[in-house]
Amino acid sequence: MNNIGTIKELEKKGIGKSDIIKKIFSFKIGIIPLGVYLALLIVVFALLARGIMPNDMLGASAIMVLYGFTCAEIGKRLPIIKNVGGTVIMATFLPSYMVYAKLIPKQAVDAVTTFMDQTNFLYVFIACIVVGSICSMNRQVLIKAFLRMMVPLIVATISATAVGIGVGTLLGVGPYKTFFYIVAPIMAGGVGEGALPLAMGYAAILGKDVDTLFAQVLPCIMLGSLTAIVLAGMLKHIGEKYPQYSGNGALLKSGGDDEILKLAKDGNKANADIKIDLAKMAVAGILAFTLYLGGVFVNSVIGLPAPIVMLLAVVIAKAAGAIPDSIEKGGYALFKFIVTAVTVPLLLGIGVAKTPWEDLVAVLINPRYLIVIVSTVLTVVVVGWFVGKRMNMNPVEAAMVTACHSGQGGTGDVAILTAGGRLGLMPFAQVATRLGGAAMVTIAIAILRMIH
Template identity: 30%
Template sequence: MKTLKETKILGFPLWMFLILAALMMVMAANDWMLTNMVGALAFAMVVGTLLGWVGDHIPVWKTWFGGGMLFACLVAGAFNTFNLIGEGSKEALNTFNGTTGFLDLYILILITGSVLSVDRKMLLKSFVGYIPTILAGIVGALALAGVVGAVTGVGAIEAITGYAIPVMGGGNGAGIQPMSKMWAAATGGDASTWYASAFAIISIGNLVAVIMSALLNKLGNAHPSLTGNGQLMKGMENAKASTAEEYKPTVADYATGLALGVVCYNVANLYSKHISIINNHLDLGFSIHTFAFMVILIAILNISNILPENVKAGAKGMQQFFVKYMSFPLMITVGIGTNLSDYAKVFTNPAYILIIAATVIGAMIGTFLMGKLFGFYPVEGMLTAGLCMANGGGSGDVQCLGAAHRMELMSYAQISSRIGGAIMLVVASFFFGKFL
């Protein structure tokens, strides 16, 4: 009881924070909440943080099932599934995450801070081996899914085209949506039929990936030699950019880091939408996502060494702030767009669950083997190049890295989701055209 009295959440005494959360729940349930950014942020900050705090204190769950990150997301899904909050409130949260760009802001802040906090030479060295590691993960995922599909009677081709490819596809918008059109073109069927099934499949795949991320964190705690504690490559733990570590950022520097991140994202978006030869002049059947160009742009700024110390430190400080205080609120806005019934659809046949799990595990095996050749730590290599390929895209990256307590790996996670997702569109096009 004494511990509860001393507990504070976001600086508030627990009793006071519970009152704030109750107020927001009552307003949301009755659709009295503001339906703009202010209402959405208030609900996400208070209710999301409370749910995250609860999830981080549930025995077993906090250790093995993603803790507060997954708990907040699933409870938000329950809010949506059982209509525990009003339609206007749900729409406000969905809009805040999507159109308003809260998820984009969160990811770009983490990319900016994480890339600028790594030594320039080590950053370049790690990127060289990363794409081959992703490719090895894809091979491992498709191969193991095919084997399990053949053993369970589903069929190797069906397991690969209907399950493994969606899981590894990089999420919804840049993954299964264009894949559904490829499937329709190859089979003459209705794209929405394949899409509906694929959406349920990637939801389960994302859940498996989050659970495996938590297990990797546990593995790293039990065997310290297998993890760099948030650093991908051996040697990087001693080669962080000294500027971000030695210079103590001021409040003004935080604003500087924020400004750098949002401007660079705008530049990356301009390049992606209007300049990129791949996206705008070559008909390859896929495009490279803005976040992939964002990672490259920030990496160039780091490697060129043109940014002052206070800018790098400010970007790192903003990253730490968002990881600590904005992760749980983000999970509310992510989860509110899901329906728990989507998970139930796939549980009709245990073989489907086995194939999905095999896909995720195969990605981990492939990235483990290839990552060893490039000196990647097993935990960080499997987490980023493997599980961040097998999750639900950008929001899945946040969930997986959060469950593993390694948010500083966001730049690598985005390469997996974005560039790896584009690679999967090519893979899907080949398999659909060849075997369906």
């Protein structure tokens, strides 16, 4: 009756039923208007009920969009959780539990898993967002910030290693197991570029099975990444409550970098005024794919991971002023599109296909491991905050970038920066994750070889 009364009141004010219906259906789930959302919901479940959901990119994309934005909307509205990266946590880890509890139809899970395993879409995402964000950055800001970011990263890595080993030793885990099976995996740079080469190196030295060692280090990586996501959400909340500690996405602080800061602000204003040009955006995407594939070739020759090669190539090109203005504008448009439309569905795919719930629970029920993991990641963030502040950076942004060193590779970078609302920091996050991770893997294997 109340609803009927409300509708009649609106009609008395001259608002017709058609306008009311339009207003209701304009309500959004994530970026999807309610009318489109309901149509997608009906179509997806009708196909699943008949067992004819296509096991291809189209079917997987529909499921990732539907479930992804639904889970993200839940996280956005939950009290407390919404302030600690609830959108990312729900979009990634709620689907992981739903797969475990069989709350997502098997056909839907199979479609998403096939898509994530066979298309390598995560690297498409990373390529577009890295190239897009670097192309749209001010060149002088890029050079100066990259040089500065290395100092907090190195100090945070050394400090977190010492704290992690210390806490693990006090809790009876032992320095050997703490470093090689907890601390090093957390900061190894993710799964594909971190856990796998780490497990392969350990297996070659210890004469053990790679799969067994990989299963030991994977949960620590995932829980370390989850801890970093939560801390990134908390950092975002701190930045909103205490704006003096935040640059609202800008790494460099005012002061000695006034000229650089002005250039960055001018660049942001210019980006905001850019009119979307699909041809320029497509060219930026082609550049991203070209650089990544070039990285694959370099990797086959010298063993340097393709994402690192891509990152270095676009940074060098940008620093040298070799990227045309049209591509820079197209890169910004590409970056905005990927952030707005692709991030949440991708997180759903990661949760369904790449995040086993049982592995997370296995670590969660071991309090000693949990304490070591949280202590290690917390140290990375706290040291990044204070060292970054001393280096004339905004503490929130500096801490968030160093937090990515504890993330689950490219997956973790996306989740952490999305939780912190600062996907524009992706280039710096890639330095922390890729270069920092490669260094940690190399050091850990070298030390293990020395003591065996």
